[in-house]
Amino acid sequence: MTDQQTAQDVVSQGALPPPEDGSRRTRSGDSHARNMSPGFVAKLILVALVDALGVYGILAAAAVGSWAIVAFLVFALVVVNWVYFSRRMLPAKYLVPGLLFLLVYQLFAMVYTGYVAFTNYGDGHNSDKADAIEAILVQTERRVEGSPSFPLTVVQSGTELGFAIVDEDGDVQVGTAEQPLQTVDDATVEADKVTAVPGYDVLQFAQIAQQQDEITNLRVPVSDDPNDGSLRTQDGSTGYVYESTLVYDEAADTMTDPATGTVFTPSDRGNFVSEDGEVLLPGWRVTVGFENFTAFFTDSRIAGPFFSILWWTFAFAILSVLTTFVVGLFLAVVFNDPRVKGRRIYRSLLLLPYALPAFISALVWRGLLNERFGFVNEVLLGGADIPWLTDEWLAKLSILGVNLWLGFPYMFLVCTGALQSIPHDVIESARMDGAGAARVQRSIVLPLLMVAVAPLLIASFAFNFNNFTLIYLLTGGGPNFEGTPILVGHTDLLISMVYSVAFESGLKQYGLASALSILIFIIVGAISWAGFRRTRRLEEL
Secondary structure: OOHHHHHHHHHHOOOOOOOOOOHHHHHHHHHHHHHOOHHHHHHHHHHHHHHHHHHHHHHHHHHOOOHHHHHHHHHHHHHHHHHHOOOOOHHHHHHHHHHHHHHHHHHHHHHHHHHHHOEOOEOOEOEOHHHHHHHHHHHOEEEOOOOOEEEEEEEEEOOEEEEEEEOOOOOEEEEEOOOOOEEOOOOEEEOOEEEEOOOOEEOOHHHHHHOHHHHHHOOEEOOOOHHHOEEEEOOOOEEEEEEEOOEEEOOOOEEEEOOOOEEEEEOOOOOEEOOOOOEEOOOEOOEOOOHHHHHHHHOHHHHHHHHHHHHHHHHHHHHHHHHHHHHHHHHHHHHOOOOOOOHHHHHHHHOHHHHOOHHHHHHHHHHHOOOOOOHHHHHHOOOOOOOOOOOHHHHHHHHHHHHHHHHHHHHHHHHHHHHHHOOHHHHHHHHHOOOOHHHHHHHHHHHHHHHHHHHHHHHHHHHHHOOHHHHHHHOOOOOEOOOOOOOOEOOOOHHHHHHHHHHHOOOOOHHHHHHHHHHHHHHHHHHHHHHHHHHHHHHHO
16 A cells, blocks of 8 residues: 555545645535535425425414414424434435325324214204304393494405494594404594494495495404304494393303393203203313214114114125125136127226226116106106106115126226236146036136136225225115114115214214214224235135
């Protein structure tokens, strides 16, 4: 080793200062140039956009007091910036987006659904106790007898409406639905009426007429205390003070009607209730334990439709998988035979139902099966009056038929691919050993086919178990059960029953719907787990 090489090694290890010939500066400049490459600039812009969106979400969540969302967004932004600006986190750069979406759209949804299932969340119990108290006081507001009237001016800031008045002391007060009346300076008053307010636009008669409903329904709190009432108007020019006929005592946590002396106390059901059982609405969310789960088994008005829908859901899922698989397999076997002429054309035609969106096909079949004007009754059956979609059993038969039309092309594709992957020499060996065509199909083709198809059959069962689109578009769940507190029908599946309980039964019951969603998850998960355990035996083939 020469002295020159030794000196270079010592310099490279940092023992000596760098040479003064500019070589170190050249390498640094190259590194800087690489860092400012177009790819790095694009990454910098994208991360900056993510940061900007995240900061906006943090500020919006903090404004409404959603500190859990604030904490998650802060955590997500720290992780994103750390991962995408670290040279050691290359695998994480591909995993972080998917993991964040998994947390938001899967895990959070599951956890929140589980939480709601143990509450009475729904119509009449939508928010917390403070909001319920304010809503009760607002709903029972009446104009105070003998209260003074105020010349009122309707003002607007952006899209938010408000009222401006001159109080008894001569001060100008302005407020909105979210902001109680507050004294403002520099407002212009003419003839005891406000004509200009800084930061607000004064609405004229034509503008007030265009928003008459919003203005007459608008209530501006007099103060932060809901017992003080609110300012309202009926004509957009004169305001009156409205106060609640009930009085809330924060110390005693009671709601009192001064006219009758009735006292309402909070119950464990999330409502103010009097001694004689009178209930004030709305209430607030409280934990009800397993009540939502047991209601499907103990409440006779719900248990009957629930068990009827439960067995139909199983029957629909099993029959749908069975029929589509049998038809798809039969067609795949037929058109996999090289002796069939024009196989490509036939295969293309068989895929047409799969090429159309499922919701369009469902709507077309709904028209075809219409009892009075449908093509099936009017043309094919010569004007028959058959209730394909309104009779309990015919509707179920129609659903199975339409789902067969929609599902067999998928099974046909899967089975065709699986058949073509089976080694031809295995089949030839069986034939040389004397096996007939039926024996080859039963003992060779079908077992090898099931190795590839069995997991897809389980997935198809899970899909059909929750096939909301077909039921909703074809029959809407009807014909409906009679005498039930929820709007459900004979062709509803459990998943469409969830939708009906949550949105279509008049009284929205999100807690009950969430409990049913968890039951569906448990049922499908258990069946899928058992099915995949059974399919392991096929791997021995």
